[in-house]
Amino acid sequence: MLVDLHTHSTNSDGTYTPEKLVLAAAAAGVKVLALTDHDSVSGIVPAEAAAAALANGPRIIRGVELGTQVGEASVHILGYHIDIYNKQLLEKMHEMRYAREVRLQKMLKKIAALGYHVEVAECDPDNRAVGRPHVAKALVAKGYFASVQEAFEVLLKRGKPGYEPQPKLSPEESVALLHQAGGLAVLAHPSEVENRQLVQTLLRNIDFDGIEVYHPSADSKAQQYWLELAREFGLMASGGSDFHGVSGRFPEQLGIFEVLYTNVKSVIEYKQ
Structure with missing residues (x-):
């Protein structure tokens, strides 16, 4: 089974x-x-x-x-x-999701400074937990990268220029x-x-x-x-x-x- x-x-x-x-x-x-x-x-x-x-x-x-x-x-x-x-x-969990919202704004500022301009909606704190995958999907939708994986490898993984702890x-x-x-x-x-x-x-x-x-x-x-x-x-x-x-x-x-x-x-x- x-x-x-x-x-x-x-x-x-x-x-x-x-x-x-x-x-x-x-x-x-x-x-x-x-x-x-x-x-x-x-x-x-x-x-x-x-x-x-x-x-x-x-x-x-x-x-x-x-x-x-x-x-x-x-x-x-x-x-x-x-x-x-x-x-x-x-x-x-509510507290952790709010921390994700703060992190999101920091990530968006970092990548904007690098020339990647995307918008990612802040999520309802009682609902979705926003994270790097949402940023990666927005980058792909805007045509900056061919895949979510590529966005992570180039920009969003730990140690990359768009990463925010x-x-x-x-x-x-x-x-x-x-x-x-x-x-x-x-x-x-x-x-x-x-x-x-x-x-x-x-x-x-x-x-x-x-x-x-x-x-x-x-x-x-x-x-x-x-x-x-x-x-x-x-x-x-x-x-x-x-x-x-x-x-x-x-x-x-x-x-x-x-x-x-x-x-x-x-x-x-x-x-x-």
Whole structure:
């Protein structure tokens, strides 16, 4: 049985609405779908309604992805089975989204000084979380770059002239928030951290519940390494495609990156 525990909608930096995401999951035979928008849970109820309206609709797991920072490393944390009405979590996500708006204006000023003039609408703070993908899409639409990936490589990646750091929580704060909201805290795409020693340190010192073993950034050898690490630390194994629906970014369709129910069963069944 196919599942996907890491997806994004238009409520953060994905291109599919929650409803379209659910329809695509059903069409691809994905039976369990976690919506894990960045710093936002506002797409979850629409996703649940869309799934309930389908005869073959996927089970929806309430999720979120929180961005944290450890030194120069960006560390993302996935929350599953969270209370989407938890006051503390909602307040902190609202704060983080506002920080994204401030960052957006700084990025736009930086790239304007370099000759790239685009407009990106500030997002409703109760809705989408604006970020570099929105800037990249605007740059492509204006004809400055051929693809979102090219815009990142030339201008928006860390170390490039248009990059602006984003204020973030610490991993400890994020894990505590997710637990306080009744959910699981899972270290997202550890291969993207690009520092296995740091990953081990985080897992050893912070009360994580799981690690995202199965992700497009990890080949089969890396997946085996993360699975062994999960077993060593007594953690649940999770997995998902990190689907954004962006052309040129793998996977461009749901179901292409296959995650099996049996491999992530403990995360899915946590609150059954």
